[in-house]
Amino acid sequence: MSKLEFKQVTRNFGANKVLRGVNMTWEAGQLYGLLGRNGAGKSTLMKIVNNRLFPTAGKVLLDGKSVTENADAQNRIFLMSAAMLYPGDSRIEQLFTLTREMYGSFDDELAAHLAKAFGLDPHQRFRKLSTGYRTIAKLIIALCVPCEFVMLDEPVLGLDANNREIFYQELANTFASKPRTFIIASHLIEEIENLVTHVFVLDGGTITLDEDVADLTAKGRVVTGPTALVHEWLGGTCTLREVALGGMLTAYTLDAPLEKPVPAGVTVGGMDLQQMYLELTRNGGEVDEA
Amino acid sequence: MSKLEFKQVTRNFGANKVLRGVNMTWEAGQLYGLLGRNGAGKSTLMKIVNNRLFPTAGKVLLDGKSVTENADAQNRIFLMSAAMLYPGDSRIEQLFTLTREMYGSFDDELAAHLAKAFGLDPHQRFRKLSTGYRTIAKLIIALCVPCEFVMLDEPVLGLDANNREIFYQELANTFASKPRTFIIASHLIEEIENLVTHVFVLDGGTITLDEDVADLTAKGRVVTGPTALVHEWLGGTCTLREVALGGMLTAYTLDAPLEKPVPAGVTVGGMDLQQMYLELTRNGGEVDEA
Numbered sequence: 145m146s147k148l149e150f151k152q153v154t155r156n157f158g159a160n161k162v163l164r165g166v167n168m169t170w171e172a173g174q175l176y177g178l179l180g181r182n183g184a185g186k187s188t189l190m191k192i193v194n195n196r197l198f199p200t201a202g203k204v205l206l207d208g209k210s211v212t213e214n215a216d217a218q219n220r221i222f223l224m225s226a227a228m229l230y231p232g233d234s235r236i237e238q239l240f241t242l243t244r245e246m247y248g249s250f251d252d253e254l255a256a257h258l259a260k261a262f263g264l265d266p267h268q269r270f271r272k273l274s275t276g277y278r279t280i281a282k283l284i285i286a287l288c289v290p291c292e293f294v295m296l297d298e299p300v301l302g303l304d305a306n307n308r309e310i311f312y313q314e315l316a317n318t319f320a321s322k323p324r325t326f327i328i329a330s331h332l333i334e335e336i337e338n339l340v341t342h343v344f345v346l347d348g349g350t351i352t353l354d355e356d357v358a359d360l361t362a363k364g365r366v367v368t369g370p371t372a373l374v375h376e377w378l379g380g381t382c383t384l385r386e387v388a389l390g391g392m393l394t395a396y397t398l399d400a401p402l403e404k405p406v407p408a409g410v411t412v413g414g415m416d417l418q419q420m421y422l423e424l425t426r427n428g429g430e431v432d433e434a
Numbered sequence: 435m436s437k438l439e440f441k442q443v444t445r446n447f448g449a450n451k452v453l454r455g456v457n458m459t460w461e462a463g464q465l466y467g468l469l470g471r472n473g474a475g476k477s478t479l480m481k482i483v484n485n486r487l488f489p490t491a492g493k494v495l496l497d498g499k500s501v502t503e504n505a506d507a508q509n510r511i512f513l514m515s516a517a518m519l520y521p522g523d524s525r526i527e528q529l530f531t532l533t534r535e536m537y538g539s540f541d542d543e544l545a546a547h548l549a550k551a552f553g554l555d556p557h558q559r560f561r562k563l564s565t566g567y568r569t570i571a572k573l574i575i576a577l578c579v580p581c582e583f584v585m586l587d588e589p590v591l592g593l594d595a596n597n598r599e600i601f602y603q604e605l606a607n608t609f610a611s612k613p614r615t616f617i618i619a620s621h622l623i624e625e626i627e628n629l630v631t632h633v634f635v636l637d638g639g640t641i642t643l644d645e646d647v648a649d650l651t652a653k654g655r656v657v658t659g660p661t662a663l664v665h666e667w668l669g670g671t672c673t674l675r676e677v678a679l680g681g682m683l684t685a686y687t688l689d690a691p692l693e694k695p696v697p698a699g700v701t702v703g704g705m706d707l708q709q710m711y712l713e714l715t716r717n718g719g720e721v722d723e724a
Contacts, residue, residue, distance in 0.1 A: 157562070182566030182594045183553070226565045226592065263473070272447070275516045275588060276472030276621075298565060298592055302516065304472045304621045305712060331566075331594045422595060 145172040146207055146220070146292055148193070148325075153202035155188055162188050164349030165202065170293065173323040175315075177340035177357075179333060181425045184346045186329040187225065190295045194223040206293075219247060224286035225297035236266040236281050243285050251288040254318060258284045261310050275302035283311060287318050295327045300335070308332070312339055333418045343417065347425045353384065355398070357417065364415025365400040368392065373407050385423050396420055435462040436497055436510070436582055438483070438615075443492035444639075445478055452478050454639030455492065460583065463613040465605075467630035467647075469623060471715045474636045476619040477515065480585045484513040496583075509537060514576035515587035526556040526571050533575050541578040544608060548574045551600050565592035573601060577608050585617045590625070598622070602629055623708045633707065637715045643674065645688070647707065654705025655690040658682065663697050675713050686710060 148170040155163040162185040170176060180186045191197040193204050193211060195218055203210050206217040230239055236259070244250035259266050262280045270281055279301050286294055300308045316339060319326065330336050337357065345353035367374050371393040384396040396415060406412055438460040445453040452475040460466060470476045481487040483494050483501060485508055494501045501507040520529055526549075534540035549556050552570045560571055569591050576584055590598045606629060609616065620626050627647065635643035657664055661683040674686040686705060696702055 180594075182570070182592070182597055183564050187564055274473050274477055275591070280472070301565070302472070302588055302591055302621070304470075304715075305623070305708070306715075307472055308621075331592070331598075333595065418595070425594075425596075 146325075147171050148211075148221075148293055149205045150189075151203045151205065153189070153192060153204060154200045155185070155192060155197065156200045161349060163192075163199070163202075166346070166349070166351055168344055168351050168354055170325055170327060172292065172325055174325050174342060175319060175340045176325070176327045177333075177336050177343040178327055178329040178346065179343055179353075179421050179425075180329070180346035182331075184425070185349060186346055187227075187297055189346065190223050190225065190297050190327070190329065193293075193295065194218070194221060196223070220291055221293045221295070222247070222286060222289045222291040223295045223297065224282050224299065225295075226301055228282055230270050232271065234270050236264065236268055236270060236284075239270060239281065239285060240266065240288070243289060247289050247291060249290045251290075255284055255288045258287060258314060261314060262307060276304060276307065279303055280307065287314065291324070293325045293327070295329075297329050298331070299328060300330060300332060308335060312336075315339065333421055337417045343421075345421060345424050352424055353420075359398065360415060360417060360420065363398040363400075364420065365397055365402075366413045366415050366419070367395045367397065367400060367410065368413070369407070369410030373410050377401070377404065377407055377410055384420070387423060394423075396423060437461050438501075438511075438583055439495045440479075441493045441495065443479070443482060443494060444490045445475070445482060445487065446490045451639060453482075453489070453492075456636070456639070456641055458634055458641050458644055460615055460617060462582065462615055464615050464632060465609060465630045466615070466617045467623075467626050467633040468617055468619040468636065469633055469643075469711050469715075470619070470636035472621075474715070475639060476636055477517075477587055479636065480513050480515065480587050480617070480619065483583075483585065484508070484511060486513070510581055511583045511585070512537070512576060512579045512581040513585045513587065514572050514589065515585075516591055518572055520560050523559055523561060525559050526554065526574075529560060529571065529575060530556065530578070533579060537579050537581060539580045541580075545574055545578045548577060548604060551604060552597060566594060566597065569593055570597065577604065581614070583615045583617070585619075587619050588621070589618060590620060590622060598625060602626075605629065623711055627707045633711075635711060635714050642714055643710075649688060650705060650707060650710065653688040653690075654710065655687055655692075656703045656705050656709070657685045657687065657690060657700065658703070659697070659700030663700050667691070667694065667697055667700055674710070677713060684713075686713060 150166045150168045153163055153166040178186055192199050198212060211217040240250055240255055264277060264280050283299055286296060300311060328336055328340060340357060342356050344351050371391055374393045374395055381397055381399050381401055387394045400412060440456045440458045443453055443456040468476055482489050488502060496507040530540055530545055554567060554570050573589055576586060590601060618626055618630060630647060632646050634641050661681055664683045664685055671687055671689050671691055677684045690702060
């Protein structure tokens with residue numbers, strides 16, 4: 145099975161250290177969520193995988209070989225992003241053909257089905273589409289390329305609620321019928337929470353969370369109470385994050401010692417991905433991305 | 435008090451009739467929501483107000499005078515949109531200066547406050563910003579121009595949850611301290627529901643809903659039950675939309691005859707803006723926007 149590995153991937157833009165040693169692995173046949181604040185470096189990371197940017201240090205390996213200036217690897221990787229530009233006056237159907245020429249094949253049947261589902265006429269010119277329909281045209285292409293790794297950078301940008309729902313459903317369908325790896329960077333976390341199987345959080349230039357959603361849901365606990373009592377109950381338990389407010393502490397953990405009785409004054413609740421993510425990245429807004 | 439009136443505004447793109455006679459009025463000092471499916475024509479409408487497009491027929495009047503090729507009127511109107519482009523390598527602070535020169539003044543104090551709140555360094559070059567931070571830079575400019583009518587076309591495009599929250603709060607603050615008219619087109623309806631005071635729904639080329647949010651909330655009712663019973667109870671009541679499924683009917687109305695007893699089998703519930711909007715626009719996806 146193919147896999148894509150990030151080894152200490154670092155990227156500076158002048159004095160701005162956007163990625164500071166990213167380590168993670170994307171396995172074949174997974175639906176990943178890549179979460180992070182605006183400017184955290186999600187797009188930079190995806191562009192490095194796709195050779196639109198190069199790392200300052202570190203490597204991205206596809207089956208052990210660097211993806212940098214590696215045409216074979218690039219042919220197996222696709223990036224859909226807001227920055228994607230197409231030749232001036234192309235019609236959508238011409239973009240389908242162009243994509244087939246670049247990647248060797250293209251799922252025409254699925255493209256026709258998706259165009260119908262979203263109400264997009266493939267004879268239209270890309271340049272003339274609204275913001276939402278430009279995203280839709282790009283999404284259709286991304287779901288129909290033959291690549292093993294498909295990165296979707298903000299796939300629902302500008303989509304209305306009905307079209308977002310269509311996208312999530314169609315993505316789940318195509319993933320089920322032809323498993324490949326999708327990496328979804330999105331700010332609508334509640335909406336992708338039930339779609340992705342594993343999440344990465346990028347914050348401060350490194351991966352601060354790398355967990356299966358099922359584990360987060362099953363094992364994740366939010367422990368709240370007077371700081372001393374929470375610490376005493378947790379003992380040496382590893383926490384993902386602790387937030388102190390006055391004498392109270394909120395701790396997020398995947399290893400709560402549930403066999404021990406919970407002291408009076410301490411509450412232990414389930415962990416919600418959105419809430420977890422907000423806490424993990426609350427102070428991440430200052431990092432600017434180039 | 436200033437007002438902006440749409441009189442039978444129509445716009446065709448070739449054979450595609452995007453706007454088919456839009457009538458509505460934007461009053462001074464209001465926070466409006468403009469809702470509609472992807473491709474419904476929201477951006478087309480805003481571009482017409484801003485002279486980036488011209489109507490095929492009909493007029494937009496500011497205090498009774500057409501806004502078309504009317505420099506005085508244009509100086510009082512601002513449009514923030516995804517399509518906004520800035521000179522190649524400009525720094526954010528240079529865009530602030532440019533805006534001051536174009537509109538005669540600029541709220542530097544608010545701009546500095548907002549840049550800090552969002553973690554944006556005004557010395558950065560616009561071109562180098564991530565998708566989310568480009569939106570943030572545009573938002574700051576839109577909140578600091580001296581215009582009486584500020585149109586925000588998808589103001590939270592690409593913003594993370596924390597930054598969306600900051601934006602809604604800052605918009606409410608500046609609106610309270612210096613009332614002017616904001617028109618917000620957004621697909622995150624749940625998020626703007628508590629912000630805007632009045633909503634317009636654009637569907638099939640015309641305005642299909644034009645209501646105060648307070649009225650929708652207070653008077654809106656969803657009536658569900660066997661078709662004949664629902665019709666009998668409603669009598670001649672005007673409905674916004676009726677959805678039939680089998681022998682059952684769901685009717686949306688602002689004029690439910692609440693003084694009459696509700697027959698067994700019929701339920702009358704409150705109306706939620708998001709739900710209302712989804713029903714009003716469910717079949718609106720085919721209209722493509724240029």
